[in-house]
Amino acid sequence: MGNQPLELPIDFSSFVEILRFRASEQPKQNAYSFLLDGETEEANITYHELDCQARTIAARLQNCLVSGERAVLLYPPGLEYIAAFFGCLYAGVVAVPAYPPRLNRPMPRLEAIVADAQATVALTTTKILTQIEHQLQQTPNLKSMQWVTTDNLQSGLEKNWFQTQPRSDTLAFLQYTSGSTGTPKGVMVSHGNLLHNQQIIQQAMGHSSKTIFVGWLPLFHDMGLIGNMLQPLYLGIPCILMPPVAFLQRPLRWLQTINFPVQSNY
Numbered sequence: 569m570g571n572q573p574l575e576l577p578i579d580f581s582s583f584v585e586i587l588r589f590r591a592s593e594q595p596k597q598n599a600y601s602f603l604l605d606g607e608t609e610e611a612n613i614t615y616h617e618l619d620c621q622a623r624t625i626a627a628r629l630q631n632c633l634v635s636g637e638r639a640v641l642l643y644p645p646g647l648e649y650i651a652a653f654f655g656c657l658y659a660g661v662v663a664v665p666a667y668p669p670r671l672n673r674p675m676p677r678l679e680a681i682v683a684d685a686q687a688t689v690a691l692t693t694t695k696i697l698t699q700i701e702h703q704l705q706q707t708p709n710l711k712s713m714q715w716v717t718t719d720n721l722q723s724g725l726e727k728n729w730f731q732t733q734p735r736s737d738t739l740a741f742l743q744y745t746s747g748s749t750g751t752p753k754g755v756m757v758s759h760g761n762l763l764h765n766q767q768i769i770q771q772a773m774g775h776s777s778k779t780i781f782v783g784w785l786p787l788f789h790d791m792g793l794i795g796n797m798l799q800p801l802y803l804g805i806p807c808i809l810m811p812p813v814a815f816l817q818r819p820l821r822w823l824q825t826i827n828f829p830v831q832s833n834y
Contacts, residue, residue: 582734582759583798584657590804591619599800600807602647606814606821613647618654623726625655625718629689632714635660635732638687638742640678640713641788642668642696645811649787650797652691652718656741657759660732661689663741664754665788668696675700675707680751681744682710689714736760743790765794766802775799781807782825784815 580586590599595616602611613621629639639661643649649665656663664685669675681687690710694717704711734740740762742754769775783796787809800807808825815822 580763581736582657582738583654583740583762583801584732584734584759586802587615587619587622587654590615590801594804597804598806600647600650600797600809602645603808603810603814603821603825604646606810606818607824611647613650618651620726621651622654622658623729624721625652625691626658626661627725627727627729628716628718628721629655629659629661630728630730632716633659633661633689636662636739637689638662638664638685639689639691639716640664640666640682640685640687642666642678642690642692643788644668644693644696645786645809648693648719653741653787653793653797655691655718657734658729658732660734660738662739665741665743665793667786667788668692669700669703671699673703675703675710677752679707679709681754682713684744684752684754685742687713689716691716691718693717693719734759736763743793762794762798763802766799769795769799770803775803775805777803777805779803779805781805782809782822783807784810784812784822786812 596614598612599615599618600613604611639656641649641652641663643652653663664681664687666678666681669678690713697715697717736759738759739756740759741757743757744752744754781796781800785792785796787793787797810821
C-alpha cells in the first residue's frame with residue numbers, strides 16, 4: 569500500500585461496525601499499547617480482545633440501561649477507558665467521558681455533568697470506586713447512581729450481548745467542556761459526526777498505512793479521544809499511548825517513543 573491513504577468500505581455508519589470489522593479482519597493486530605511508566609512497561613490489546621471486552625461491558629450495560637440512556641466514564645489513563653467507551657457504543661448507550669474525582673476533593677464538576685447528562689450509571693474501576701466511596705457518602709446525587717466496575721465482570725458475559733445497529737445520526741457520546749470558567753456544557757456527537765471528522769483528519773494530516781500514533785493527551789479530552797484514540801482504529805493502524813503525567817514529567821519520553829519501532833501482529 570506504500571504511503572497511499574487508507575480507505576474504509578463506504579457503507580460503515582458507526583464505530584461499532586468499524587471495530588467489528590477490525591476484529592474480524594485483523595484479530596491479532598495490536599490495536600493499542602499503553603506505556604504504564606511512559607517508557608518501557610506496557611500493556612497491549614488486540615482488536616479481537618478489545619471487541620471481546622466491549623461486548624462484555626455492553627452486555628452488562630444492556631442489563632441495566634435501555635438504548636439512548638447515558639453512562640459516565642470515570643477511568644485513569646489506560647486501556648480500560650477504551651474498552652468502556654466502546655462498550656457503551658456496543659450497547660447503544662451514550663458515553664459521557666469524564667475525569668475521575670481527586671481523592672478527598674469536592675466533586676462539583678462531576679455532579680454538574682451527571683445532572684446535565686441525566687446519567688444513571690457510572691463505569692469505573694474497583695480501585696477508583698474504593699477510593700471515592702467516602703466522598704460519595706457526601707454527594708447523594710452521585711451515590712444514588714448505579715456504579716459498575718468493569719475490571720471484574722463475569723467471564724463469558726460477552727456471549728449475552730445483543731448487537732445494536734446505530735445509524736449515522738445516532739448519538740454516540742456527550743463531550744463536556746472543562747467547566748473551568750463556568751458550568752460544564754455538553755456537545756452532542758453522533759456516529760456520523762465521528763466518521764466525518766475522522767475522514768477529514770486523515771485527509772488533512774495525510775495519514776497512511778505507515779502511520780503510527782503516539783499520544784499522551786487524556787482520553788476523556790476531545791483531542792485525545794478523537795485524534796489519538798479513534799483515528800488509529802478508523803485507519804486500522806498501531807497506537808501507542810502514555811499517561812499524561814509521564815509526558816509532563818519528562819517530555820523527551822514522547823519523542824523517544826515516536827522513534828521506537830513498532831511491531832504489527834496480524
